[in-house]
């Protein structure tokens with residue numbers, strides 16, 4: 001894993017192939033997703049849900065996310081990058097056991 005540039009494309013693609021159970025786009029019903037070059041792009045201002053049902057804005061006001069785009073209708077799904085990085089770390093730790 002490259003620390004400077006974040007996760008590699010293949011690792012991120014593997015994360016989604018393992019984690020996503022439903023590939024149908026909720027807007028158009030197709031499953032034509034694209035993890036584009038901008039998949040490591042920073043996007044701002046996400047809210048974080050809490051267990052009590054409230055929401056908070058992360059301290060910086062921004063969070064790093066990975067975007068996946070439906071190439072049929074343009075729907076964009078956002079996934080928190082820190083969750084992907086944690087999964088990749090755990091995967092790599094297992095491979096060294």
Ligand SMILES: [Zn+2]
Nearest residue numbers: 025028070073
């Ligand atoms: Zn769609």
